[in-house]
Amino acid sequence: MPTDLLPISILREGLTALAIPATQWLLEAFGVYLVELKRWSRIHNLTAITEDADIVRRHFLDSLLYLRCLPPDARSVIDVGSGAGFPGIPMKLVRPELSLCLLEPTGKKVAFLRHMVATLSLPNVTVLQGRVEDIPVIPGGTYDAAVVRSLFSVDAFLTKTAALVKPRGVMLLSKGKGYEKELIGLNTDALHVEQLTIPTTDIQRFIITATMSA
Numbered sequence: 345m346p347t348d349l350l351p352i353s354i355l356r357e358g359l360t361a362l363a364i365p366a367t368q369w370l371l372e373a374f375g376v377y378l379v380e381l382k383r384w385s386r387i388h389n390l391t392a393i394t395e396d397a398d399i400v401r402r403h404f405l406d407s408l409l410y411l412r413c414l415p416p417d418a419r420s421v422i423d424v425g426s427g428a429g430f431p432g433i434p435m436k437l438v439r440p441e442l443s444l445c446l447l448e449p450t451g452k453k454v455a456f457l458r459h460m461v462a463t464l465s466l467p468n469v470t471v472l473q474g475r476v477e478d479i480p481v482i483p484g485g486t487y488d489a490a491v492v493r494s495l496f497s498v499d500a501f502l503t504k505t506a507a508l509v510k511p512r513g514v515m516l517l518s519k520g521k522g523y524e525k526e527l528i529g530l531n532t533d534a535l536h537v538e539q540l541t542i543p544t545t546d547i548q549r550f551i552i553t554a555t556m557s558a
């Protein structure tokens with residue numbers, strides 16, 4: 345198992361900072377993910393981030409910040425525009441009880457997501473090819489949480505994901521500095537912003553949580 349290929353000390357330190365036990369299983373799973381992400385990216389250009397340490401920090405640990413804002417009783421999550429699996433797959437590795445839908449329109453990314461779900465033997469994960477606008481809306485919502493990274497503006501995020509989320513469910517979107525400009529003109533009463541730092545870096549993230557009314 346390729347834990348020797350992983351910048352293991354960064355991952356360990358990052359997990360510890362996030363109060364996530366760095367079990368051997370978890371370290372090995374992230375090791376497999378890193379190797380496969382790089383292997384597929386050489387052919388399919390899945391990510392612009394190519395250095396191991398950067399993948400650990402900017403994909404794995406950044407994705408895990410979402411868990412700081414996910415309600416502990418959330419069970420079903422949709423990752424909208426999952427790309428190469430961020431933030432959904434890292435969240436699932438740490439919270440295996442989650443039932444996860446990875447939504448992605450691009451065929452080569454969908455193929456990678458299916459490959460990773462099979463390779464990591466992840467139960468209760470559905471990979472759906474499509475755009476969020478095309479997901480059938482069920483009255484009362486489908487998921488306890490919708491997560492989005494590097495896709496929508498705050499406004500578009502609220503508009504496009506609200507119908508997918510159950511009453512009292514949450515929509516989580518991570519943004520960098522400057523996110524406040526996107527809040528101008530929006531009703532921010534139901535929004536909560538949590539300022540976090542990607543462990544082992546000084547990169548700040550602002551996770552915007554919108555909670556659906558009851």
Ligand SMILES: C[S@@+](CC[C@H](N)C(=O)[O-])C[C@H]1O[C@@H](n2cnc3c(N)ncnc32)[C@H](O)[C@@H]1O
Nearest residue numbers: 424425426427430448449450475476493494495
């Ligand atoms: C910049 S990438 C981010 C991928 C991943 N969330 C991440 O943070 O690494 C945006 C992804 O959203 C997908 N996408 C674009 N429009 C979408 C839509 N309307 N519904 C769902 N996914 C969409 C793209 O195919 C792409 O993979």
